[in-house]
Amino acid sequence: xxxxxxxxxxETQDRRREGIVSEVEGFNERGRGAVRDxxxxxxxxxxxxxxxxxRNAVLHALPEAPExxxxxxxxxxxxxxxxxxxxxxxxxxxxxxxxxxFFAKDGEDAVRYVGDLARRKNAKVITKSKSMATEEIExxxxxEEDYADLDLEIVETDLGEWIAQLAGDTPSHIVGPILxxxxxxxxxxxxxxxxxxxxxDVQALGTFARKRLREKFLAADxxxxxxxxxxxxxxxxxxxxxxxxxxxxxxxxxxxxxVMGIEKMIPRFEDLSVFVQLLGRSGTGQKITVYTNFxxxxxxxxxxxxxxxxxxxxxxxxxxxxxxxxxEEALYCIRCGACLNVCPVYRQTGGxxxxxxxxxxxxxxxxxxxxxxxxxxxxxxxxxxxxxCWEACPVGIPLHDLLLKLRNxxxxxxxxxxxxxxxxxxxxxxxKSPALFKISGKVGRVAQKPLVRDDSVRPLPxxxxxxxxxxxxxxxxxxxxxxxxxxGI
Amino acid sequence: MRVxxxxxxxxxxxxxxxxxxxxxxxxxxxxxxxxxxxxxxxxQPAFNSGFFDEARGVARHxxxxxxxxxxxxxxxxSGSCTTMVAHYYxxxxxxxxxxxxxxxxxxxxxxxFSDFLVNVLGTRDLGARYEGxxxxxxxxxxxxxxGKLEEPRELLSNVEGLELLGWxxxxxxxxxxxxxxxxxxxxSTAMADEKIRALEESGxxxxxxxxxxxxxxxxxxxxxxxxDTRVYHLAQILDGNFGKAG
Numbered sequence: 001x002x003x004x005x006x007x008x009x010x011e012t013q014d015r016r017r018e019g020i021v022s023e024v025e026g027f028n029e030r031g032r033g034a035v036r037d038x039x040x041x042x043x044x045x046x047x048x049x050x051x052x053x054x055r056n057a058v059l060h061a062l063p064e065a066p067e068x069x070x071x072x073x074x075x076x077x078x079x080x081x082x083x084x085x086x087x088x089x090x091x092x093x094x095x096x097x098x099x100x101x102f103f104a105k106d107g108e109d110a111v112r113y114v115g116d117l118a119r120r121k122n123a124k125v126i127t128k129s130k131s132m133a134t135e136e137i138e139x140x141x142x143x144e145e146d147y148a149d150l151d152l153e154i155v156e157t158d159l160g161e162w163i164a165q166l167a168g169d170t171p172s173h174i175v176g177p178i179l180x181x182x183x184x185x186x187x188x189x190x191x192x193x194x195x196x197x198x199x200x201d202v203q204a205l206g207t208f209a210r211k212r213l214r215e216k217f218l219a220a221d222x223x224x225x226x227x228x229x230x231x232x233x234x235x236x237x238x239x240x241x242x243x244x245x246x247x248x249x250x251x252x253x254x255x256x257x258x259v260m261g262i263e264k265m266i267p268r269f270e271d272l273s274v275f276v277q278l279l280g281r282s283g284t285g286q287k288i289t290v291y292t293n294f295x296x297x298x299x300x301x302x303x304x305x306x307x308x309x310x311x312x313x314x315x316x317x318x319x320x321x322x323x324x325x326x327x328e329e330a331l332y333c334i335r336c337g338a339c340l341n342v343c344p345v346y347r348q349t350g351g352x353x354x355x356x357x358x359x360x361x362x363x364x365x366x367x368x369x370x371x372x373x374x375x376x377x378x379x380x381x382x383x384x385x386x387x388x389c390w391e392a393c394p395v396g397i398p399l400h401d402l403l404l405k406l407r408n409x410x411x412x413x414x415x416x417x418x419x420x421x422x423x424x425x426x427x428x429x430x431x432k433s434p435a436l437f438k439i440s441g442k443v444g445r446v447a448q449k450p451l452v453r454d455d456s457v458r459p460l461p462x463x464x465x466x467x468x469x470x471x472x473x474x475x476x477x478x479x480x481x482x483x484x485x486x487x488g489i
Numbered sequence: 490m491r492v493x494x495x496x497x498x499x500x501x502x503x504x505x506x507x508x509x510x511x512x513x514x515x516x517x518x519x520x521x522x523x524x525x526x527x528x529x530x531x532x533q534p535a536f537n538s539g540f541f542d543e544a545r546g547v548a549r550h551x552x553x554x555x556x557x558x559x560x561x562x563x564x565x566x567s568g569s570c571t572t573m574v575a576h577y578y579x580x581x582x583x584x585x586x587x588x589x590x591x592x593x594x595x596x597x598x599x600x601x602f603s604d605f606l607v608n609v610l611g612t613r614d615l616g617a618r619y620e621g622x623x624x625x626x627x628x629x630x631x632x633x634x635x636g637k638l639e640e641p642r643e644l645l646s647n648v649e650g651l652e653l654l655g656w657x658x659x660x661x662x663x664x665x666x667x668x669x670x671x672x673x674x675x676x677s678t679a680m681a682d683e684k685i686r687a688l689e690e691s692g693x694x695x696x697x698x699x700x701x702x703x704x705x706x707x708x709x710x711x712x713x714x715x716x717d718t719r720v721y722h723l724a725q726i727l728d729g730n731f732g733k734a735g
Contacts (some may be wrong), residue, residue, distance in 0.1 A: 028673055035679040049658075344662045348679040382673065384666025384680070385537060386629035401580070407539025416539070424535045428543035431498070432550045437529040441502050456712065466671035470678040471709030474503050481496050481505035485524050489512045 027353055027378040034349040040180055044350045047179035051341040054285020055392070062281065071274050073396040076332035079265055080323055086232035086265050087314060093235025097297020099310035106317045107137030110259060113313055114139065114224070115147040121255055123152065123221035129239065129246035130158035131226025132174055132335055133261045133315055136357045136370075139224070140165070155216040157245040159209055166193050172351030172359065175283045175337035180350050213245070223249035223307065227260035228334070229275055230312075233268045236296045237312070240279055240289050250295050256307035258295075261315050263331040275334060278394035283336035318370035326405055330365050332395045339389035339399060345382055354379060361389035361399040365406065373409050380406035438482070445476045490610075491521045493560040495599065497570045497701070498530035504701045510728035511566045511602060518610055527554040533573040537667040541581050545588075548578050552591050555598075562609060563599045566724050567700050568631025571601040576634045601631060602724060603640040603699055614647035615727045621695040621719065623726075624656045624688055626663060626707065628700035641699050641723050648726060656691040658683070665706035681710040688718065695719040697726055 034040060059065045079086060091101040104110035118126065126143075128134065140154045156165045160177035164170060167189045171177030178186070187200035194208055225246055229238040237258050239246040250256050266275060280286040299306035322328050340346045340360030351359030356367040356376065364383060368376040380403050389399040410416050430436045451458045457473040459465065467473055479487075492515060496508040515522050532547030551574065555563055565571045578592035606612045625645060631637055645653050664670065664680025671677075684707060688696060696711075696718050698704050708720040725731065 028675070031673060032675040035675050344664065344680050344683075345673075345676055347661075348676050348683070380539075381669065382676075384629070384662045384664060384669045384677070386662035386666070387633040388629070388660065388662065391633055404537070404539065407537075408541045409539075411539045411541070420538070421540075424538065424540040424543045427535055428532075428540075428546040431529040431532065431547040434527045434529055437498070444502070463671065466674040467709070470674060470713060471681070471706065472712040473709060474705060476502050477505050479505060481501040481508040482524070482526060484505050484509060485512075485526075489509055 026355065027382045030353040030355060031345075031349045031382070034353045039182060040350050041348070043180050043182050044347060047173070047176055048341045048347050051176075051283075051285060051337075055282055055338060055341070056285075058281045058285045058287060062277070065278075065281075068274055068278055069394055069396050072278055072334075072394060073332065075266060075271050075274060076395055079267055080263075080328055080331055082267075083262065083265060083320075083323060086267055087262060089232040090230055090235055090265065091312075091314070093233065094297055094310070094312050095235075097235055097310075098300065099235070099297040099312055101312045101314065104313050104315045104317070107139075107142070107315075110137055110313050110315050110317075111139055111142040111146065113311075114222075114257060114259075115143055115150075117255070117257065117311065118143070118147065118150055118152060118222060121221055123150070123255075125216060125219045126152055126154045126222045126224060127157050127216055127220040127249045127253065128154065128161075128224045129226070129241065129249045130156070130161045130177065131224070131259060132171075132357065133226050133259045134224065135171060136261075137259075137315070137317060139259070153216075155213070155220075157213050157217065157243075157249060158241075159206075159213075159243060159245075162209065162213065163189050166190070170352070170357070173337055173340055174335050174358065174360075174362075180352065217245075217248040217252050220249070220253040222255045222257060223251075223253040224257045224259065225249055227258050227264050228279065229266050229272060230260050230264050230314075231267075231269050231272065232265055234296055235312075236269065236294050238272060238276070239293045239295070240276065240291070241293070242284070242286075242290045244291050247291060247293055250293065250307065251305045254307060255309045255311070256295070256298075257311045257313065259313045259315055261317070262319050263333070279334055279336050282338040282392070282394040322369055327365075327369055327402060329397045330362075330369055330402055332397050333362050333366070333393075334395060335362075336394055338392040338394060342388040342392040343383075344386060344388065345384065354382065361403070362397075365399055365402045368406055373406065373413060374415055377410060377415060380410065438480075441476060441480050445478070448475050451475075490519070490562075491523065491560045492605075493555060493558040493563045494522055494524045495528065495531075495555070495563050495565040495570065495574075496524070497565065497567045499705070500566065500701050503705065504722065506730065507566055507701055507722040507724050510722070510724035510730045511564070513728050513730070514606075514615060514724060515564070517615070518606075518612055520610070523558060523560060525554050525558045527557075531570045531573040533570060533577075534667055536573065536577060536581065537669075545581055548574075548581065548592070549588065552578075552588070552595055555595050556591065560598070562605060563595070564602055564605045565599060566602040566722065567702070568601045568628045568635055568637065569700050569702060571599050571604075572630035572634040574599045576630075601635060601637060601640075601699065603644055604635065604637045606727075607640040607643055613643050615644065616649075617647075617727050617729050618649045619651040619695075619726050619729070621650070622652045622654055622691075622693045623695035623697050624654050624659070624691050624693040625723075626659070626684070626696060626698040626700075626703055628698060628703050629662050631699055632660065641697075644723065644727060645697065651695075651726070654691045654693050656693070657687040659687070663703045663707050665703055667702075670706060677706075678710060681707055682714075685711060685714065685716065689716075693718070695721065697721050697723055699723045 298310035364379040459468040532544040536544035575596040582589040
């Protein structure tokens, strides 16, 4: 053991800072780097294999799972068709329970609301439980920059999120934010926070984290959470966690702020029975997670717990423009992460290759939809369209079909290269004409002659090198099937 | 029983022996086989790349060719191309009810090879022989859109001498994905490598699939990495035609 040495801080890119300009153009390039990173590959494999096995086991043990999935889809469909009404109902219910409701058009709106609130409350410490919506709007970073004078200490309290925060990193998975880090790397990061070297021992690291986070929970002036579900009927916010940190974030500080994407809405309290059964099973392979919290408004008279002040921020940030479009199903997502775990692309690259808050198939779908299709041009192509995502989705979102539609949207918007556009025009013309198709085959056979060796086409320059750099290319056969057929089989 | 053969474009040009085996197997079972010579491609490459207009152009040609053919079924030795016609033609013609209806009529007649053998003809044993330990790769369209998982396995389980092995994470995509294989070549190749690692672990000496496109990808990577694994399309195994490895 090299305990005498000071803790070594590995050079890491500060993805949190870089995130502002989210380079979503380069999936190919980032993917190339990722597939060569054996440590990353091992970490991602370990997590995804376990998650998939656990999910399969627990879903197979639930015979009504297909019916639940179907119900979930239809509940979401009905919700989106009437979202305006449900949002209003939710707002009224929250206000009736002494809460405040704010509709945020975008991230900027939401950040301003939280920042101004922190100023009014003279807040110093803010605790947060894991929330992808606040990652999406880069809430922590924006508060630190735009409200620098408040000198806020914002602390993530989900263990993985906290480690990511300490490392200047961003989550690489919706449910397992630091699955890309192994135990040794976690020990490095926590050693940095502790100011002394800590061994990569789970017990020791956990004890340190618990002690440090407890101090923050007790010192917090404001607690911020996301919402797994928002119930329109009752104004209830559901948070589904395994660490219990959300409970301490919502009940200890005097002020509780919820940042909820508007698509997290469900109409009725009883609908939770459908979604809670699906979420834990799909996300982590648990029948139910360790903590299932329901918070309805501020602490009422005679109630023993809950924040004195309750603020619900309903975040749009590009979501409402999908309503009523062919992409509406993207809003049905409950952020379980199952599509990431089964995705053969994600399993090779991990989440950071997507260069966006949301990774995997759902990230490849919603990133261009929320940011604009000209923004994340590579992401709809970061898929072999195998459909494993659709199969795993507990709400039945046809993710691979949405990716196809996004690719088509790019063509319609004219953002694809001229070369590719011409190539497919040529493809169409060739395939519409049997004569041309036959001739192309014959020409190809002659042209390939000098290149064929040992039943394989020699590595080619130009666009086909993308194939031949790593794989053998079979030559065209000496006779096509149609020629053999003509001669007689 | 009269069947119109739908031979995918790459099988026509690169793996004609697969088409030959399909014809021989069907004839052995007393099926009358016709080959509509006007056929070219189902249009999937354009469709998968988002060029729906171009795909529709090719799809209309496909419908013209196969509507003219008097037959009980259209049989295709590819789960992927079958899916394009049966599942995705109605999808791309959603806004054109007339063509959509035509595509549904043709789509109902299109059957993937193993599906046709098992579920239409009720054949499970073709009396084939093959000496080897094999893993079977189910193409993703065959697995998820068509949901025909058991048919190829049933047919292979009756091949004498062939031992069909399980392999780790067999539901994972091979990484081909059409243009994906050249747009994201490194990730695509890494996906093939994961399949190949699982194949090695299984102890198989043969890889079989119902889709020649997956095989082209996996075989291309196997050969580049100096694996001599035998690679065949299901039809070749059932036909006992191993003159040229698929």
